[in-house]
Amino acid sequence: MTAERIRFWAQPLAVLLIVGGVLAWVFSSTLTATEKSTLNASSLLQALADHLLMTIVVTAIVVLVAVPAGVVATRPWARWLAPVFLAVANVGQAAPALGVLVLWFLFTGASGGLWVAALPLAFYSLLPVLRNTIVGLQQVDPSLVDAGRGIGMSASGVLWRVEFPLATPLILAGLRTSLVLAVGTATFGLFVNAGGFGLLIDTGYKLNLMKVLVTGSALAAGLALLVDWVGAVIEQWFGPKGLR
């Protein structure tokens, strides 16, 4: 219990230390004018906001697509869809995120932005939630479904009150993985003008500005760890009681 609790709080603490340390080091040193144009509160916050927004939108798309698809693929009348959906999601994950992103950008021919980044990144992050929704619903004891129908619950009643709650732990675990994928790949957002911490990394690398590069990397990594931790918190709080 205590060991678990230490592990639980170690993650955000480490994030705080790393990000705090890096920021303290950067802002206590003297910055050149070029560095200052990137390393200031307003542009860092802007990068954070872009990055988070991308992550949230991607995750929302993933949930809105993968969970209903997973539900459909486990209904008796649509079981044959499960392998089809999984194959599509597999392609999404197997294809390099950056490649899909840029291809989509070229295909839309638009000027980029949040939505051009979000769709291919969602495609890339789809698989964990989809697979876990399918597996989570499939592993619900059929006798519970039978009992539910047998005492007079409707098919949708059984889905919402029995199958879905019992599949929640796995769905949330999948969601956590998808969240981490989304926050990681959101670093590519800069290539389609969607901003994010990728912008800092890119600028730092191209202009050989070590401090900008380190800050961008540290913030991106810190945010990923933090999002993963939020995922863990969600798993703990929203998992059904009575199972543990």
Added chain:
Amino acid sequence: MAEKGSEIRLDHVTKRYPGQKVAAVDDFSMVVPAGQIVVFVGPSGCGKTTTMRMINRLIEPTSGTITIGGEDALRIDPDELRRRVGYAIQQAGLFPHFTVAQNIGVVPGLLGWDKKKVDARVEEMMDLVGLDPGEFAGRFPRQLSGGQQQRVGVARALAADPPVLLMDEPFGAVDPITRGHLQDELLRLQGELHKTIVFVTHDFDEAVKLGDRIAVLGDRSTILQYDTPDAILANPADDTVAGFVGAGASLKALTLLRVRDVELGTAVTARVDAQPSTVDIDGERFVLVLDQRDRPLRWVHQNELRHASSLAGIGRPVQDSVTLQSTLRDALEAMVNEGGRAIVTGSRGEYVGTLDLTTVTEVVQRLRASA
């Protein structure tokens, strides 16, 4: 708790799965009398569960009619129908993420009872199946023993006071001792509630214990015999039924009869404070010595009696006795322990008579002849 059982009538019911040559259930007709327990018993895969599940339409019959209390079950919306038919299954089928109270309250909730009424009902049901609401209402199924889970399962099935109860091997997954207790409790409940119960099992002993009537089913759910337990035990319809009844049918039949149902013999008795010389042996070899309150103490042989100055402390202590409520099988066991006659005692433990092997064999023969 008012609703008593309704009659279930199955008429030429057939279930044929697409693509299969033989029907799973072939032309099944039966009347399940109101307020009785009818046990479907038969080997695995004989279609007994399929037949039962057609009553609440978890499986739709291919043809035939089913009525419950005169109402055509096939015309009612299946979900509505199932809310009116209790359903209990093996390993209880409790929802692991619902508390005990939530599990029991599901069907009343589906029927739209208000929360207060549901709560009161849940409490009543928990009392009925012997679970303290204060202690168990908030627990999750995982925190209960197998027997307690089955009790909750039965409580959930009864919660909306359905006239009909379907039970699919509900006690199949608990240990034999707990199973015995659960069976006793079901019989006690049935004594109060008088539901119509269809009970599926593959355990013939369970069928004998619980059933008012037993339907022995063969392949495709054909009825090999549908009769009272003692009639089936005494007179199996054919070799298949006899095989299913199994060895020891006569002994099983004895579990159905109580000592009070047969004629008792008498022994020569004497109070422990009587003078040995005054005891009239009346041609018997043994005298049964009773205490001041007529409770049996010892068997004294006539030879011992002749030389004794007091009845206290002589003879062989009584090892085992049975009451009027005991089964004849218990009586037989007492005879084996005693090495002869079994002593029968009344409610206060007083001597009321004896039972010997001849009486028991006569009863068995009479059962055979009459069935």
